[in-house]
Amino acid sequence: MNEGALREIWVYLSTSPLLGLTVTLVAYQAGFWLYRKAKLNPLVNPVLIAIVALVALLSVTGTSYATYFEGAQFVHFLLGPATVALAVPLYRNFQAVRRSAVPLAVALLAGSITAAGSAVAIAWLLGASRETLLSLAPKSVTTPVAMGVAEQIGGLPSLTAVLVILTGITGAVLATGTLNLLRVKDWRARGFAIGVAAHGIGTARAFQVNDVAGAFASLAMGLNALATAVLLPLALRLLP
């Protein structure tokens, strides 16, 4: 096969959705393989590995994000049905959730305010632009809600989407160590904390570690989406 034929094949494949979809699955599985090799060490986050590998690949081959997304959108689409499916673990752990209703409500409120407040305060102290501050505020909630809130308060929705993913990865990486340091042993509290701080990526991590933690994390993700969507626009209206 000569170079011309190879180039032709590349031109054909690089514009078809098949390539974007396949490399996404391959990159994630490579990341997950490393994660398992590292005995589910939170520092070896499979999402982070996949994103770094894919960004490197797209940059080297000069492929645009839009072209890549034509294939990757099929994976992205499944976020919706997967969110609906979270009802199943939630239902299975409903008794435990009902028993802890009051602590859950207080922890949700405290966590939700801490997530948005501390992120904006730290970024402001370190000199972030207004655009970045507003895009950071809703970062701890699941992507579609965060993008909607960002738009409402004057941030950049596409930047928020990225910050949401980075938040999820950071939370999934740091939660285990933080909770161990504070001697929080209760799986309900551990799961709920990671769900408030790191939405779906934290929830995925929680399910890999413990089922109860996973159910409480998915509950936290849903409730924090609701709390942030209601409270954040109100809070910003009160500020000068």
Add this chain to the structure above:
Amino acid sequence: MLPFITLLLICQLIGEAIARGLDLPLPGPVVGMALLFAGLMLRGGVPEGLAKTSGGLLDHLSLLFVPAGVGVMLHFSLVAREWLPIAGALIGSAVLTVAVTGLVMIVFTRLAGQANGEDGEHEGEREHEGER
């Protein structure tokens, strides 16, 4: 499996319709989750096929965030310019949020008097993280 994938999509679709129609500050899939949850409560159990289908989706939940994450390449220049405040905010806020949420929940669980007799079952599980 197919009927249950359809069920998930129908819940999401009705959820989207309700969220838009009532102008709720919630995304359609979250409303769909509430609908499916209500359905399971009414039925009083999870059908085996639904357990399998949702398990299949949730086993690799984190994969589904990869395409949106790759979008970071659209904001390279902004992230490069403001990497310090962004990194500081993400790391600081992750640690603080996890700590505050976890501790508040523990304290209020004790206050509510629910810790009695329940503490024991969670002891000793902590160190086994990562073996699953």
